[in-house]
Amino acid sequence: MIQIEEKIKEDFNHDAQHITGLITIGCGEALGVKYLSQIVSRFSKDNPLVKFEIITANSDTIKNNLDKGILDLGLLVEPVDITKYNFKKMAQKEQWGILTKSDSPLAKKSLIKPQDLINERLLMSNRTMVINEIENWFGKYYQNLNIAAYYNLGYNLVHFIKNDLGIAFCLESIDEIRDLTFVPLEPKLESRSVMVWKKDFILSPAMKKFIQYINDHHI
The missing domain is CATH 3.40.190.10 (Periplasmic binding protein-like II)
Incomplete structure (x- = not known):
C-alpha cells in the first residue's frame, strides 16, 4: 500500500x-x-x-x-x-517453435512437425491458455509427449537446455542464444x-x- x-x-x-x-x-x-x-x-x-x-x-x-x-x-x-x-x-506477430542445442538433429530441420517431438523431453509454458493452444497444435500426438518441466519465463531455459534437461517449446523472441538454435513449427503457430x-x-x-x-x- x-x-x-x-x-x-x-x-x-x-x-x-x-x-x-x-x-x-x-x-x-x-x-x-x-x-x-x-x-x-x-x-x-x-x-x-x-x-x-x-x-x-x-x-x-x-x-x-x-x-x-x-x-x-x-x-x-x-x-x-x-x-x-x-x-x-x-x-x-511472433512464431512459436523449439529451442534446442545447435548440434541436435532437430536443429538441422527447417520446420518442426508434431511427430518430430514424440521422443523428445520437452520444456513447456505453465500458462493454462498457452497449454491449450499447444495441445491443439499437437492434436493426437499430445498424449504421447514427454514433458520434463514447465516454465513461466524463457530466459533461464537456456541453462536447462544446455544441460540436456530437454528442448524448449517457446516463442522466437528468446532465440538469439549462442550454441542454441530456434526452429519454427509446421503448421505455423503464432502469437501477438x-x-x-x-x-x-x-x-x-x-x-x-x-x-x-x-x-x-x-x-
Whole structure:
C-alpha cells in the first residue's frame, strides 16, 4: 500500500508546462518488447521528466499486478483474456517453435512437425491458455509427449537446455542464444503482443500522454 501511495503521488506531481511522473510497465518476453522500447525511447526524449520502471513477468503475473494498481501498463502475449482492459494490439506477430542445442538433429530441420517431438523431453509454458493452444497444435500426438518441466519465463531455459534437461517449446523472441538454435513449427503457430491498461481508471497526466502517444504511432 505504501508503494502504491508513493507511486500515485509521483504520478500526479506535475505542472502546467512540464509533464512528470512514473510509468510502470510489465513486460513479457516477446518481440513486442522491441517495438515498445522504441516507443518508450522516443516518448522519453520528448518528455524527459517522465520516468519509466520496466518489470519483466509472465502475462498472468502482469494482469494480477495491473488489477492491484502496482503496474500502469502491461505488455501481454496472446493467448490472453483482455476483456476487462483497454488495449492496443501490436501489428507484429511472433512464431512459436523449439529451442534446442545447435548440434541436435532437430536443429538441422527447417520446420518442426508434431511427430518430430514424440521422443523428445520437452520444456513447456505453465500458462493454462498457452497449454491449450499447444495441445491443439499437437492434436493426437499430445498424449504421447514427454514433458520434463514447465516454465513461466524463457530466459533461464537456456541453462536447462544446455544441460540436456530437454528442448524448449517457446516463442522466437528468446532465440538469439549462442550454441542454441530456434526452429519454427509446421503448421505455423503464432502469437501477438497486446498493450493493456485498466478501464475506468483515473490516469495520471503522464499516462494520458503516453497512451495518446501509443495510439498515435504504429506499433
